[in-house]
Amino acid sequence: MSTIDRSSARTELARRGFGDATGADEYLTELEELMEISRSQLLADVAAAADSDGALAAIARVARRDPEPVRSVFRTERGRRSLWAVLGASEGFADFYLRHPEEIIDLRDAGDQLPSADEMRASLLESVGSVDGFASNGEEDLWVALRVRYRRLLARIAAFDLTQPDATEIMPRVSAALADAAGAALEASLSVARERLACGAAGAGIFPREQVAQTTFAIIGMGKTGARELNYVSDVDVIFVAGSADEDQLAESRAIDISIRLAVQTMRGIAGAEIEPPLWEVDANLRPEGKQGALVRTLESHLSYYDRWAKSWEFQALLKARPIAGDLALGTQYVEGVLPKVWTSAARENFVENVQRMRERVTDHIPKEEVALQIKLGPGGIRDIEFTVQLLQLVHGLTDENIRQQGTLDALDALVQEGYIGRSDASAFAKDYRILRVLEHRMQLRNLRRTHLMPDTAEEQRVLARASGLAPSASAVWSLWESVKREVRDIHVRLFYRPLLSAVAALPEDERVISTAQAHDRLAAIGFQDPTGALRHIAALTTGLSRKKTIQRHLMPIMLRWFADGTDPDYGLLAFRRLSERLGDTPWFLRMLRDSAGAAERLTAVLSGSRYIGELMEWIPEAAAWLDSDAHLQPRSGQALQNEARAIQTRHVNIEDAMRSVRALRRRELLRTALGAVLGVVSVEELAASLTTITEVSIQATLRAVRREIVPPEDNALDFSVVAMGRFGGRELGFGSDADVMYVYRANGVDPQRAQALSTKLVSALRHHSEDQRLPLDLDADLRPEGKSGPLVRSLDSYREYYARWSLSWEAQALLRARGVAGSVKLINAFIEVADEVRYPAKVDLQGIREIKRIKARVESERLPQGVDPARHLKLGPGGLSDVEWLVQILQLQHAHDVLGMRTTSTIQALEEAVRAGHMHETAASRLRAAWRLASRLRSANTLLSGQTSDVLPPDRQRLAGIGRLLEPMRTATQVEETWMGTARRSRRTFEKLFYG
Template sequence: MRRDQATLSELARLGFAGLSGVRALLDELDGVVTVDVAGLLPQFGLAADPDQALGCLVRIGRMHPSELNEILASPGRTETLIRLLGASTGLAEFFQRHPAELDRIPDRPRRLPTRAELTESMLDSVGAQNGFADVTDDEAWTRLRVRYRRWLARIAAHDLRAVDTVSVFDSVARALSDAASAAFEASIAVARTQVTQPGNGPMLFSADEVRATRFAVIGMGKAGAGELNYVSDVDVIFVAEGDESAGLSNQRAIDVATRLAMLTMRGLGQSGIEPELWEVDPNLRPEGKQGALVRTLESHLAYYERWAKSWEFQALLKARAFAGDAELGEQYVDAIAPFVWSSAGREGFVDSVQRMRERVTEHIPADEVHYQLKLGPGGLRDIEFTVQLLQLVHGAVDADVRERSTLLALDALSANSYIGREEASAFAADYRFLRVLEHRLQLAGLRRTHLMPRDKEELRVLARASTLAPNADALVTRWESTKHEVRSLHERLFYRPLLAAVAALPDEEVALSPAQAEARLAAIGFRDPKGALSHIAALTAGVSRRATIQRHLLPVMLRWLAEGADPDYGLIAFRRLSESLGGTHWFLRTLRDSSGVAERLTRVLSGSRYIGELLDQIPEAAAWLADNNDLHGRSLAAIEDEMTAILARHDTDAAAAKAIRRVRRREILRLALGSVLGVIELPELSRGLTDITTGTIRALVRLIRRTDGLGEDSLEFAVIGMGRYGGAELGFGSDADVMYVYRATAMDNEQSHRAANRIVAELNRLSEDDRLPLDLDVGLRPEGKNGAVTRSLDSYRAYYERWSLTWEAQALLRADGVAGDDALITDFESLADAIRYPAEISDAAVREVKRIKARVENERLPQGADPSRHVKLGRGSLSDVEWFVQLLQLEHGAAIPGLRTTSTLGALQVAVENDLVTPESAERLRAAWIFASRLRSAMTLWLNRTTDVLPSDRMQLNGIARILGYPPASAARLEEDYLAVTRRARSVFEKQFYGTP
């Protein structure tokens, strides 16, 4: 293709943007070079910014046509030059200042230079021999900087010509670090010569003193980690010692080294004829800017031992002998390592690191936060801080994770199971992506920057330079997605509570002998330490990743289990759960990584046998602990939708009933977890338990009525909730009090009665669950235990009109239709209203209610039971409050519509509003009813069996107290609180129910 045939569209396809100016520049280049300009055009299509590359090429041609023609004679070197010019105006200006360096541009660099090659070349640039340079004036710095940029151009050429820019990032960052180290070596050589010559400072030193001064540069940050950018601040610490064998004191050596350090920094970072390379930052030294520039090793150690702050140890994580006296540098690194790897044990260390990360974000100017590649949310600092914190916490006992490089540290953390493979892989990919963007931005002007461009054209060039996306929009989309992923991973890993817990572990608790381990387990609260040790051994045996993660988790989880009321049972339950789920991809990873899950799991397992047994049946429910939304009860509508799907999916009654029972177990476990963890309160718990009971009964009734002769075309059938079930006041372990009613439609009454009994029998059979019983109690039916289990609506009406006793009207106060045919439910509730809300109630009936209540107190309490400790029938307990409220309903329900509710507390509130009871008295009753209801459920959760008597055993009381939110060792406090609240309620009850003065 000839140049004059290049159309604007073809130039645009190559990536040129300023098409009108391109023609003129091509014409000018044609007049400068001897090669065919048309043949160069495809090369510009490889440049990040073809316009920039062409403009720079023309400027070089104007000033240095012969040098340019020589390089353009080689297609390979031409491509390299155009790529460099299109990606970096900084390098273009370098070639304009030093045209001889054009001759150094490689054809196609096959490899990156080694540290040895770079050091030899840098030292050669200043004529260094035996540690001293033969060039001492400012020309030395110029030579050094030119030589450095020669190598920088070669590294950039390798980078820009790579097919996959991400894949070469690691080696490029290492080469840049090696080049900086080599530049330091050359600068030190110049400084050594200069300090021996007059005019270079207030003090003059002899060559022998300089030779006797051991001077080391410690690389920090990215320099220490071997992951420098094209233009990074190079963080360093200077350390020096005097050679005693040469008779040089440490103080004199410090004087020499301080001058060497100042000259070395000036040679690399002070403005000159050839621009500075980068800023040398020594402010990570002890006491920062206020501290001495150079210290002895002993002085450094004294500071770190007494005064250093947590952030300083985090910075020292990457310390490396960078330049100068290598032996002294290694001594420094070895000496500070114990401080670094014990720092996580400092009080509040993890919190301080987390807070420091937050402060970094807070100090970003508001208009830059979104565009910060390095410091902003989802930026490089999120990855670096996360990795460093994980290293510092786990590196205290595991030397395998003590890596300086972020990427090598990620590999080590993953290999040793401190972070999941997926998380490590994602973090590594995101880190390389962000660093490549950072490299390209800094290479462009050879200046330090971490801000993403806002201009669309600049973004287009960045996309071409990085080859990370086909265009500007795609690059921005990928960058935004990366930020979101980084921030999400950072928040999950950086703030997970296991870090703080591991950091707080005493060193001796991590690896103990069997005897020591038994003693420690006994000391922290395990009653069977030998048994606990066997469970631990089973969980951690082997070399699998699962066993490795368990070994990391258990020291912390054991401490959390020990804080529970029954650590022995908690450990057994955890082992069972681990054996069920340990092979899954999510369980152990969730415990390790997700905020709070491990601690929550230990809390519920060591605090509730009820939960432990249910989790054994439904282990996958452990995943709910990661999200409070999963610990709230599901709505009745959602439950019914699932039950409907089950009925549609299963043809046989047995299979469908089994699936329905499993849903019930699962949802009750959900409520138990939410209750123990304090996510849900009593009203939501009661409603949730009532809804799952109702959903289960409705589904089973629908299942049974699919049988011929039992469906709606044969008879109407309904289940009426009674007692606490009818009042939607169920607790864990509560019976479901019910009555059954039917109405004949297509069959005569006898046939309908038999059909209704079949439905009830099948309901009892299909609801039977040994693991989580559903007790359908029909004791509140007419005539009690002697009455028929099922009755027709007409039979109920006839009975209540002729024979019903006051207690039966009282029982109907909480009757609520829960399942079956709606029309029948409506008619039954209308019948019940006429009985439970009489227009008036006789004095004899009121006396009968009071007499029966007194009889219940005397006769129904278990033999020998302490009336003050029975939460259902005892003094001031549930029955006192419920009978008091029910008497008010019987007396005033006809006149006050608000009292026509099945809710105990709802009716009590209406009684207050209608001046039937004072607010103070009602509050005492309400407090006792809530306390007793919570206590009754807590006893079931703790013991995994239903009981109504508050235990006297201290351990049992402690366990129940912990479920109720009391701190450890609160048995006496729980007892005192319960007795006090029920005593106050009993006082109200006796005065207003019995009329006792």
């Protein structure tokens, strides 16, 4: 061949994927002469090779030893393609064919289909001459014959696997074939073991042939072997079971002795040192007591162990148990004996937590340098999928036989069908599982060695990409691996650590199913006051064949237990039914309850603990989505609410439409705050700030809307503002609090009478459009000058004149909490200047102070509702809110002129500034602070619990207990009562000493 022709040939070889075109050219020239086959025929199917250079070198080495088998394979298209595919993906098979060139001829007819289980079993038994369970003789070369035949069959499986268009699609069939091959190899090895133990004609054995024949011995496949999900080169987990056809005790002892030897010899045939390398490790460490336990036990001994001593992980291992060799009848008895124990194991104490910790220990023991490469054990690897699926099976399999599958993919399908896992999660898991298994298969094929590590060199990654067909390049296959890991880990963490799993597993046996005749009595026993009504709600939620009803059936037993832990389980269940009906077939709702990290338990807690929330959620059902994240329960900022309110005004020209949207905004944000408060996400200070902000934004939005309707353009110079008073002014609102306000205007050139008339209309419209029948917003103006008998709205000048000439001491006291919240900022600033002169006097009015003290005493005696125990009144009772607030306000009137820090509308801030200025001891302040905060919390909790506003600590023990549950850690009615009474007593003593002293 000329230099030009040779150069052209090498260019063509490089185009075909050869990295070493010169070397390839030399190999091909050699093969053309050695096998008398043209170069074009040799290269016809080279595209099937992941590593063209390696495959060609292997073919050349084998052909040098014996060209005829190679020549025979190259004469058929199927054989040629299989040869390139197998040797291009596996250096291990290249070494095998170099040892046994004659075996390569079997590839001539390979690649078209997988060998069947029966075909492989027959072939391997034939390789050792097995007849009636005994091999033909006890010669050592039987192990070699078995291993060579096994690898011939393995190559057929690989040829099929490597030549199919989609490796992920056929992966389950390939894994099943590998498991069947392993079972057949153990059967053939067992037949050799029997022959070696039996005394033949030459008397070379150990036991009489009849005794060996009468010994029943079963090999149980565990793990991937049992589930028919095996890899190319993997440990084969087994358990050995012994028995005897003779029930005599001596015969049983002898059977155990024989079985132990059979087990040892069977394992040696597969994994012992011979001329032909071992096939794989036979691992019997999943047996009772692990490595320390007996290698072989009788069926009765196995079952006794699992009844008395087995740990949780052992039942998880038994999930995939299947007889694979030996006496299949005994093996079937074993499986039938252990499976009922497997499917009740999740009810064991801390079962779920133990499984979770076991998975974490597996990850913790991976060498650091391997974590990023681990396909099987690492985060986002195969084990994450398998452990998740198995845990879901074991927990829900307590009551549902439909998900009791052995295979991972079959189990995923069943879990989806029965509603225990979402379709999207299951689809992602199944896709990723297939990808990971294909990557694992290709890595093990490379050298026919057990490995679960991704290659860390670009060249090996390139071969992996081509062999798997999953990616076009080394970088692409690595990117695919990284994206699969992230997706798997995300789903695993979300599903594997579901609180729902632990809760379902911990349910008492008689509560796992809700459709039994005893359901009525069980509901009554766990706390439902109306079991008959509860059963009606349950039937409405769970009866039917839809996916929604299926998921509800799974959720209901544990949710009933959670409802029963609440104050009012009957109302909680009713509210849940209403919520479910409002949401209809909304897919996210039940998916969230099933899959989130605690949304279901949170929902039961808020519905059974708060009618206020339950009634609001019926009208705002989409709020259930917030339960999935603490971030969604945090109060939104005032700026965010303002932006939304202004957008409403822009969007709606009609005032009725605008106010409907404003009311919806207010209800939604009050619900968000209530959820955060009940679930402990929002502190009492954050609660007050949030309720105040929501009220401010609502008033501001309403004022903008009504001003646009009422004030014509020619009167636009009119200034109008709303001033917050009382707890509203102090940013101290609780649930059910009124919004105390005053209204002020400034004419700014508008005719005074018209300004008064327009302002009066604004007040009337503001009050009208603020009304909300579902969630009242009471704008209370009783703290205005002259109280209820005074005009609702005044001009700034009128306020200035009134306070200068006629104001009473209580009106100065009321102004201590005055704070502008809506309308003209300039007018608000001007009003505050007027207020400051009154509420922060340069000279203390002693007569006024005495008058305030007199009014306080009169309030205590006259304003307490008749029949109410004063000690239970949180506002006006001894040590309550009124005591703290009036004492602080007296101190402000006396000292705020000089102590600028006390010029605040906040009770607690003013109290702290008084301590800092030396006007109160910290011990006294801490008692007052504790009483004020507790009273505020109790008022809000009472409103949340009942949905009704009240200042009285209820005498009803159940309601008190419900308040206690909302105020952790006060769990009982007695704790609530004693805590409040003690706190109020200490507060009252401090108040009397400082207020009247």
